[in-house]
Amino acid sequence: MKIFKLILLLVALGIGGGATVMYSGIVNVAADEPHSDLVYWLLEQTRENSIKKAARSIEVPDLSDPELLLTGGTDYEYMCSSCHLKPDQNESDMSLGLYPVPPNLTVSDNSHIGHEHGDEIETARKHFWVIKHGIKASGMSAWGKTHDDHRIWAMVAFIKRLPTLTPEQYQVLTAID
Structure with missing residues (x-):
């Protein structure tokens, strides 16, 4: 049960982190500046x-x-x-x-x-x-x-x-x- 909760927590953190990056606008999508x-x-x-x-x-x-x-x-x-x-x-x-x-x-x-x-x-x-x-x-x-x-x-x-x-x-x- 602990493993399941840990996996669920990691998934939630991943989704939350992804949503934060997506909605924050911090990723530069300009075509005149290269990716890292x-x-x-x-x-x-x-x-x-x-x-x-x-x-x-x-x-x-x-x-x-x-x-x-x-x-x-x-x-x-x-x-x-x-x-x-x-x-x-x-x-x-x-x-x-x-x-x-x-x-x-x-x-x-x-x-x-x-x-x-x-x-x-x-x-x-x-x-x-x-x-x-x-x-x-x-x-x-x-x-x-x-x-x-x-x-x-x-x-x-x-x-x-x-x-x-x-x-x-x-x-x-x-x-x-």
Whole structure:
């Protein structure tokens, strides 16, 4: 019975502490001031593990299909480039104003999305899942509400090639027919 009372007391203290923090306004939610290192680490680990688990069983199509690259390029230009940038671009008004800062997908070191292990299938799965479902409170839209899976895979195929594109190649691949 003592253990039950202790657990009940700890739960009540946890709820009370959480409510105090929530209603006091002491947590800074401003996008122009970063989280503490601990909070950032906790959020990053939670996000990465959630995406990895959710994307685990996604079947990856052949991403070398040229049609996917062309379709994905146009969508990337209009839906993604203002945050995730273009070749030879280091920042934009959107990328500077968001927190966490969106990853620059034009560079080859995208360790935050699976490249650190060299696992292209896992990376493609993660990209697909993130594009389709978005990420809460990050500015990353859930494009699966307006785009079918084929179109999302086209964006994944384009993102896979993006770090190797010159500005001129990018312009050709993102031009509207």
